[in-house]
Amino acid sequence: MSAAFSLKKTSSQCSARLGRLTTTHGDITTPVFMPVGTQGTVKTISNDELVEAGSEIILGNSYHLYLRPGADLIAAAGGLHRFIGWKKPMLTDSGGFQVFSLTTLRRISADGVEFQSHIDGSKHFLTPEKSMEIQRAIGADIIMCFDECAPYPCTYEHAQKAMDTSVRWAQRCKDDFARRETASPTDQLLFGIIQGSVYADLRRESAQRTVAVDFPGYAIGGLSVGESKDEMKAMLEWTVPLMPADKPRYLMGVGMPEDIWEAVERGIDMFDCVLPTRNGRNGQVFTLRGKVTVRNAEYIRDFGPLDPDCDCPVCTTYSRAYLNHLCRAQELLVLRLLSLHNIYFMIKLMKIIRKSIELDNFADAKKEFYATYFSKTQR
Numbered sequence: 001m002s003a004a005f006s007l008k009k010t011s012s013q014c015s016a017r018l019g020r021l022t023t024t025h026g027d028i029t030t031p032v033f034m035p036v037g038t039q040g041t042v043k044t045i046s047n048d049e050l051v052e053a054g055s056e057i058i059l060g061n062s063y064h065l066y067l068r069p070g071a072d073l074i075a076a077a078g079g080l081h082r083f084i085g086w087k088k089p090m091l092t093d094s095g096g097f098q099v100f101s102l103t104t105l106r107r108i109s110a111d112g113v114e115f116q117s118h119i120d121g122s123k124h125f126l127t128p129e130k131s132m133e134i135q136r137a138i139g140a141d142i143i144m145c146f147d148e149c150a151p152y153p154c155t156y157e158h159a160q161k162a163m164d165t166s167v168r169w170a171q172r173c174k175d176d177f178a179r180r181e182t183a184s185p186t187d188q189l190l191f192g193i194i195q196g197s198v199y200a201d202l203r204r205e206s207a208q209r210t211v212a213v214d215f216p217g218y219a220i221g222g223l224s225v226g227e228s229k230d231e232m233k234a235m236l237e238w239t240v241p242l243m244p245a246d247k248p249r250y251l252m253g254v255g256m257p258e259d260i261w262e263a264v265e266r267g268i269d270m271f272d273c274v275l276p277t278r279n280g281r282n283g284q285v286f287t288l289r290g291k292v293t294v295r296n297a298e299y300i301r302d303f304g305p306l307d308p309d310c311d312c313p314v315c316t317t318y319s320r321a322y323l324n325h326l327c328r329a330q331e332l333l334v335l336r337l338l339s340l341h342n343i344y345f346m347i348k349l350m351k352i353i354r355k356s357i358e359l360d361n362f363a364d365a366k367k368e369f370y371a372t373y374f375s376k377t378q379r
Helices: 047-053 062-067 071-076 080-084 096-101 128-138 156-183 200-213 229-242 257-265 275-281 320-329 333-358 362-377
Strands: 004-010 017-023 026-030 032-035 058-061 090-093 106-108 113-116 123-126 142-144 189-194 218-220 249-251 270-273 284-287 290-293
Touching: 004 333, 017 333, 026 032, 032 058, 032 333, 047 333, 058 062, 062 071, 062 090, 062 096, 062 123, 062 128, 071 080, 071 128, 080 090, 096 106, 096 113, 123 128, 128 142, 128 156, 156 189, 156 200, 189 200, 200 218, 200 229, 218 229, 229 257, 257 333, 257 362, 275 284, 275 333, 284 333, 290 362, 320 333, 333 362
Parallel strands: 032 270, 058 090, 090 142, 142 189, 189 218, 218 249, 249 270
Antiparallel strands: 004 017, 017 026, 106 113, 113 123, 284 290
16 A cells, blocks of 8 residues: 655755655556546546546545445446546546535544435444445545544534544545455555644644544545635645645645645645636636636637647537537537537646746746736726
8 A cells, every 4th residue: 555656856945845756557646636527427528538628637525436336336347447437537526525515415433424315215334444435436546434524514522523533534445445455455546634623733633633634645624615715725834844745735626727836835736626617517617718608608709729728629520610609509418519528638738837846936937927827807
């Protein structure tokens, strides 16, 4: 369970860093954005398109995959990689975030969480050990500890209890994972998750205790759940220095371009978020000149490309006017085209960020990005 993570370069201007994470299914260059394939597919986008866009790793969601089609079926298919035809690295989250989002359909105890399926109402009991069993059957390269993600806002007492539960469950996850690995090695990497809401002392305690359990990588959970941008940045500034420098650092569920710049600046290596595809399905795209809501009336007769600075298949083929027409006609094609562009944008954004670290001009590159990106979104 030893992660082959190598740190290539650190910015002289901040804590931004270049790295490489080696997994069974290939290497991942960091900082990296990971498209989310909740149910074994990045919505509306094929695997070939993801590879063409430059995606090095995608996510699956163990909660959804456990309920449908089932971990046993996926295992019988030879694991999720074979089941969905994806040959590159993959990460699965533990299902904790989804379970704790079911506020009226779950009950928490020291052992785990009893919850009702959002699909058919059937009852299930998810424990750290069960999460390890499910994720092992799914077979992703990187798997996550089962944790309790406190909502925002919440009381200090609530955040403290959830943090303590997460740390205790992290140890149980590692113990169960180690037992299973001894019996049948898989080369999977188990990452720990740091919680604590927006309380600095809880983040410190969570980081210290989780690092002491000793994982090959660490994630920060419980951010981008409603807190302010300043609160997020403050928690990163407080937490990241407590995370080992020689292991990958993953900020869960964060995907706004400006948030990625801020997090990389503070030392984060990995990101995931549903926003690129979700926003695309709702008619909004990211461009270097800001966000564009292409379904708006201003684009009805705009025959220019979606993003003049993008060379993706969408921008080199279709006009804003045509895409606006597809939105208004509610044609399914537009869901795929806008989602595909947003994936290309996120991959390109990470290349820009990595290049700035390589050239050691991160601060200037960030300033240049903000100058153009916010010139549209703020007018």
